[in-house]
Every structure is written in structure tokens, then in C-alpha cells.
Amino acid sequence: MELALEQGTVTGGWTGDVVDVDVHVNVPSVDVLRPYLAPQWLEWIGEIGFSAPPSLVTKYPAGSSITCAPRWLPADGRAPSSELSVVREHVLEPLGVERAVLNCYWGLDCMRNPDFAAALASAVNDWLIEEWLEHDDRLRASLIVPAHDPAAAAREIDRVGGHPGFVQVFLPLWSPMPYGNRTWLPLWEAIDRRGLVAGIHYGGSSQGPTTTTGWATWFLEEHASAVPMAWQQLTSLLGEGLFQRFPQLRVSLLETGFTWLGPLLWRLDKEWKGLRREVPWVDRLPSEILREHVRISIQPIGAGPAEDFRRVVDWMGSDEVLMFGSDYPHGHTQDVGRLLEVLSPSACARLMADNARAQYSL
Amino acid sequence: MARHVVGRVSDIPDGGRLLVDLQGHSVGIFHVRGRYYALLNRCPHMGAELCRGSILGRLDAAVPGEFSYDDSRSLLRCPWHGWEYDLETGQSYFDSRARSYPVDVEGGEALRPQVEDGSAAPIDEANHAQAAVGLPSARLQPGPYVAETYPIEIEDDYVVVTLPGPARR
Ligand code: FES
Numbered sequence: 249m250e251l252a253l254e255q256g257t258v259t260g261g262w263t264g265d266v267v268d269v270d271v272h273v274n275v276p277s278v279d280v281l282r283p284y285l286a287p288q289w290l291e292w293i294g295e296i297g298f299s300a301p302p303s304l305v306t307k308y309p310a311g312s313s314i315t316c317a318p319r320w321l322p323a324d325g326r327a328p329s330s331e332l333s334v335v336r337e338h339v340l341e342p343l344g345v346e347r348a349v350l351n352c353y354w355g356l357d358c359m360r361n362p363d364f365a366a367a368l369a370s371a372v373n374d375w376l377i378e379e380w381l382e383h384d385d386r387l388r389a390s391l392i393v394p395a396h397d398p399a400a401a402a403r404e405i406d407r408v409g410g411h412p413g414f415v416q417v418f419l420p421l422w423s424p425m426p427y428g429n430r431t432w433l434p435l436w437e438a439i440d441r442r443g444l445v446a447g448i449h450y451g452g453s454s455q456g457p458t459t460t461t462g463w464a465t466w467f468l469e470e471h472a473s474a475v476p477m478a479w480q481q482l483t484s485l486l487g488e489g490l491f492q493r494f495p496q497l498r499v500s501l502l503e504t505g506f507t508w509l510g511p512l513l514w515r516l517d518k519e520w521k522g523l524r525r526e527v528p529w530v531d532r533l534p535s536e537i538l539r540e541h542v543r544i545s546i547q548p549i550g551a552g553p554a555e556d557f558r559r560v561v562d563w564m565g566s567d568e569v570l571m572f573g574s575d576y577p578h579g580h581t582q583d584v585g586r587l588l589e590v591l592s593p594s595a596c597a598r599l600m601a602d603n604a605r606a607q608y609s610l
Numbered sequence: 611m612a613r614h615v616v617g618r619v620s621d622i623p624d625g626g627r628l629l630v631d632l633q634g635h636s637v638g639i640f641h642v643r644g645r646y647y648a649l650l651n652r653c654p655h656m657g658a659e660l661c662r663g664s665i666l667g668r669l670d671a672a673v674p675g676e677f678s679y680d681d682s683r684s685l686l687r688c689p690w691h692g693w694e695y696d697l698e699t700g701q702s703y704f705d706s707r708a709r710s711y712p713v714d715v716e717g718g719e720a721l722r723p724q725v726e727d728g729s730a731a732p733i734d735e736a737n738h739a740q741a742a743v744g745l746p747s748a749r750l751q752p753g754p755y756v757a758e759t760y761p762i763e764i765e766d767d768y769v770v771v772t773l774p775g776p777a778r779r
Contacts, residue, residue: 430674489674521704522692528671533704 258574259343260584265601267610268348270449270502270545270573271339273380273389275300275354275372276327280379284371289364301368303358306458307451309467317579329577332383339576340386346601347610349415349573350380350389351502353451357395357420365394366404373408381413388608390418390447396455398431402438409442415608416445420452421477421504428481428488440494445608448481450474450503478504479512482538486516489529491541498607499542503575507550510563513538539566543607545573546599551586558590567595571604612773613730619715619767622646629661630734633773639713640665640697642684647697648771649686650709658690660708666694712772719764730770732762 259266275281278299282290292298308315316328320338329335339345354372359365373391381387391414393401405417417439425431427448439446457463460480464470478501491497516534524530530537551557564570572584588596604610614632622628622641629638629651636651638661653660667681685694685703694703700710724730762768 489671492671492673522688524703525666525669525687525692525694527674528669528677529674531670 257583257585258576259572259600260586260588262584262588262596262600264597266343266345266572267601267604268339268343268345268574268576269500269571269604269608270547270575271335271348271350272329272576272578273335273350273352273376274327274330275352275375276330280330281368281371281375284374284378285367289367292364301355301358303355303451303453304353306467306470307355307453308353312467313579314471315579316577320577320579332380335576336384339574340384343574345386347386347388347604347608349447349604349608350376350387351418351447351449352376352390352392353418353420353449354392355451355453356392357422357452359394362394362397362400366397366400369394369404370407373404373414377408377411377413381411387413388415388610389413390416390449391444392418393435395420395452396424398434402434405435405438405442405444409438409444414444415610416447416500419446419448421448421450421474421481422452422454422458423481424453424455426481426484426488428484428486428490430488436490436494436497440497443496445498445500447500447502448478448504449501474504475508479508482512482542483516486530486534486538487527489527491537492529492531497541500571500607501542501544502573503545503547503578505548505550506544506546506564506570507557507560509544509569510560510565513565514563535565539569542569543571543603544569545571545575546584546587547573547575547578547582548580549582549584549587551582554586554590557586561587561590567591567598568603568606570599571607572600612776613724614771614773615721615725615730615733615762615768616771617733617769619769622769625665627661628769632771633775635773636661637711637771637773638662639769639771640684640686642697646713646715646769647684648711648713649695649697649700650711652709653688653690653693653695654702654706654708655688655691655693658688660686660688660695663687663689665697714770714772715767716770717764718762718766718768721768721770722762722764725762 278293321328352372356365356369369392376389381389391408393404395401408414458470459473513535520530520534616630616639617628624641624643627638627640629636638649638651640647649661651659651661663686666685666687667679668683668685670678684697686697687694695708700708725732
């Protein structure tokens with residue numbers, strides 16, 4: 249009964265079609281990747297005693313309910329969300345999911361050995377194909393890349409990006425350089441070439457501190473600073489003219505919340521009117537460009553009192569921006585009903601399925 | 611329609627401007643490479659003195675780094691928030707429009723009878739004094755001026771701005 253109730257809050261009592269754009273898959277241990285690694289790397293894993301990339305510890309502390317809600321923690325000590333049968337039982341069946349996009353964040357961004365990082369990224373992608381995508385038609389996935397190495401990332405996108413199960417490239421929200429920077433062009437060219445979505449998702453690391461002004465002390469700070477990071481990355485994509493270079497480009501922001509979007513668009517429009525000469529390629533209102541190219545998954549919802557929340561949602565100025573994502577198994581889920589109740593019925597249907605279908609050509 | 615003689619052509623060097631009061635409105639008159647423009651000195655955004663802004667060429671780019679710069683189209687950039695207005699039409703890059711007025715250059719010989727019969731207003735002494743203030747690019751000397759020192763000389767060319775509505779003298 250209690251589980252059923254909690255599951256009701258994941259989709260807010262919605263009974264129509266459901267496309268879930270943010271279902272997490274975890275690499276339970278490096279052992280599952282062994283079949284996909286070259287012998288030299290198998291030996292290297294033993295030599296250095298490698299078990300997992302260390303940045304996972306700060307972005308998703310193992311014991312935190314944000315990393316896994318207690319109700320989704322396997323009782324037998326297995327890693328959360330690391331087997332298809334579990335994901336079917338917890339998400340795909342109870343929510344009646346038509347399509348789900350799997351996101352596997354493993355913290356590869358903090359690996360300093362560029363060749364090992366690239367080999368691990370390839371192994372994770374091969375594991376996603378073999379153990380997940382090939383076994384359930386409902387599944388799609390983001391492919392992961394060694395996100396500190398634009399050229400290697402582009403090679404990986406070209407290597408597996410043609411697989412029909414991959415609809416997106418996972419880009420960690422924290423990056424050594426804002427994603428609009430020209431340093432990243434090989435990555436964007438590959439994403440564009442393969443017609444994939446760029447999914448900027450909570451996680452990652454810069455070459456420096458965890459916030460844009462220095463080191464955060466607490467997980468609370470680091471977790472909440474996803475909001476300014478998302479703000480920064482969108483501003484970079486816009487200012488650097490990514491959407492003029494790649495007119496077909498689609499970007500998803502995942503697990504960054506969305507209540508900040510209205511104020512950001514407003515501010516960008518305002519500043520653009522006086523500063524557009526700096527960035528003459530930004531040839532129309534930033535809000536128009538971003539509403540056309542960017543979609544956002546709903547969690548963490550950040551719903552306040554209904555009246556205030558309605559205003560925040562209206563301020564986004566479009567009902568085509570939000571996409572439902574359960575964010576399974578993360579535990580910062582707010583009742584989706586809080587969001588659905590401030591939307592019109594047609595906007596609810598867009599949010600729960602149509603916007604994601606369009607974004608990912610599902 | 612009211613026609614105002616605002617100065618001699620030689621009063622406004624290339625790149626210079628005059629600020630004058632015409633019919634109770636502050637109006638900027640600009641000279642850019644042989645062409646003259648007049649705009650109401652009031653930004654439609656929040657009312658700044660638009661005509662004290664800088665004059666810039668039109669800058670566009672289809673993609674980052676590939677610029678097209680067209681200085682045959684001059685834009686006036688508002689000193690307050692940087693909105694750009696086309697000097698000729700008053701149209702902003704975005705969605706507002708500054709008031710613009712027709713400007714002609716006329717020879718003194720043709721102009722003198724119009725000033726005498728009142729169909730064109732003569733240069734206003736107070737205007738001339740004000741025009742020089744704070745606008746280093748207009749090489750006018752501030753006063754004092756002596757009344758009746760602005761006869762229309764037949765050998766000179768003059769800048770004439772046309773405002774809608776009857777002249778208020
Ligand atoms: S007052 Fe001119 S741009 Fe704001």
C-alpha cells in the first residue's frame with residue numbers, strides 16, 4: 249500500500265501515456281565491464297587497484313537518500329538500479345512507461361588517465377547495449393563519453409552513436425570549460441553529425457573547485473549549486489552561438505530542476521537588447537532560441553505554494569519545455585501531482601509524453 | 611509641417627552632431643559621411659537622451675566569428691542600456707522605434723526667401739549655444755551671440771529639419 253502510494257506520487261496520479269526521460273542505471277562494479285575491456289586495461293585495473301571513479305563520492309554520496317530513495321534500495325546489498333529486472337519492477341511496470349531514457353553517470357570526468365577514461369566509457373556503452381538496450385524495446389539510453397577530452401568524446405560518439413538505442417550524449421553538468429566554448433567543437437560536431445540530443449545532466453567536475461567561486465564545504469551546497477551551473481551552461485551555449493552553428497541541435501537539461509528558467513530567460517532577453525553587438529550571431533531574443541532548442545526534465549521539481557508555483561511555471565512561457573523524468577532511484581522526488589495541478593490537461597499530456605517523444609524522435 | 615534651419619553645413623563636421631530644441635522637443639542632428647539625420651533626443655525604452663549615444667556600424671554574424679560589418683548603415687547606441695537605433699529610420703535592432711525626422715541640405719539662395727516669408731524658421735541663437743555643450747564632435751563655438759547674426763547667406767548651404775505640426779515660435 250505504501251509503495252503504491254509513493255509510486256502514485258512519481259507520476260502524480262497521471263493515467264495517460266508516460267515517457268520517462270531520466271531513469272538511472274548504475275555500474276554496480278567494474279567487474280561488469282570486464283568483458284568489454286582490452287587485456288591491458290584488465291591488467292591495469294589490478295595494478296592500480298581501480299574500483300570506481302572517485303568523483304562519484306561527492307556528486308552521489310553512497311549513503312544519501314538523494315543517491316537512492318530507501319524504498320528503492322535492494323535489501324540484499326546489491327547496488328541500486330544496476331539490473332534490468334529491478335528497473336522493470338520499480339519503474340517500467342508500475343508507471344506503465346512507454347519509453348525510458350537510461351542515464352548512467354559513473355564519474356569518468358574525474359579520471360586523469362585519458363586513455364583509460366576513454367576505454368571505460370566505451371566499456372560502459374557496450375555494457376548498456378548488451379545488458380540493457382538489447383533486452384527491452386522500451387529502453388533508450390544516453391551514451392557516455394570521456395568528457396574532458398573533446399576529440400576522444402567525438403570518437404566514442406562516432407563509434408556507438410549509430411546504435412538505434414542511443415538517443416543522447418550524456419554531458420556532466422560540471423565541466424572544465426563551459427560547453428559553449430570552442431574547445432568543445434569536435435564534441436558538438438559529432439553530436440550534430442549523429443543527430444543525437446546533448447543531455448546535460450547533474451554530475452561531473454570542473455578542473456577546479458565545485459562551485460564557480462570556490463570549493464563547497466557541504467554536499468548540500470554542491471547539490472544545490474546545480475542550479476547556477478545549469479544557468480551558466482545554458483548561457484554559454486547561447487552566447488557562443490551553438491544554436492546558430494548547429495541549427496538542428498537539441499539540448500536536454502536533466503536533474504537540474506526548472507523553476508529558475510523563467511527568470512533566466514527574462515534576464516537574458518533584457519541584457520541581449522543592449523549587449524547583442526558582442527554576440528551578433530545571437531540574432532533574436534535568447535528566450536526564443538532557448539525555448540526552441542532546450543528541454544528540461546522536471547526533477548527536482550521545487551514546487552512551492554500552488555499560487556507561487558503556477559506563476560513560476562507560467563513564466564517559462566511555453567508548455568513544450570518540460571519533460572517527465574522519474575529520476576529513479578534518486579530520492580529528491582517531489583510529488584509530480586504538485587506540478588500537474590498547475591498545468592492545463594493538454595500541457596500535462598505534453599509534459600508526460602509528447603515533449604519527450606518530439607525531443608528524442610521516439 | 612514646420613521647417614527649421616538648424617545650422618550651416620559647415621557647423622556639423624563629419625561624425626559630429628547638433629542638439630537643438632525645436633518646437634519644445636530636443637532633437638539631435640547628425641552628419642555621417644555626407645548624410646544628415648535627425649532623431650528625437652529621447653529613447654523610446656526609458657527616455658534617456660538617446661542623441662548623446664555613440665554612432666556605430668551595423669554588425670551581424672550568421673555564425674560565431676564570421677562577422678559582417680556594414681558601416682553604410684549607421685546605428686545610434688543609447689547611452690543608458692545600449693539599444694541600437696538605425697539613424698535613418700529610428701528602428702531599433704529589437705522592437706522599438708525612435709522618432710526620426712527628414713533632413714535636407716539647402717542652398718542659402720533658395721532658403722533666404724523661405725525664412726523671410728516665415729515658411730522656414732531661422733537658426734535659433736539659444737539653440738546654437740546649447741548645441742555646443744558636451745558634444746565635442748560638433749565644432750561650434752559657444753556664444754555669446756549677437757542677435758540677428760544669423761542671416762541666411764546665399765553662398766552657404768544649410769541643414770533644414772522638418773517636424774510634423776505647425777511651428778511654435
Ligand atoms: S533608455 Fe535607451 S536603451 Fe534604455
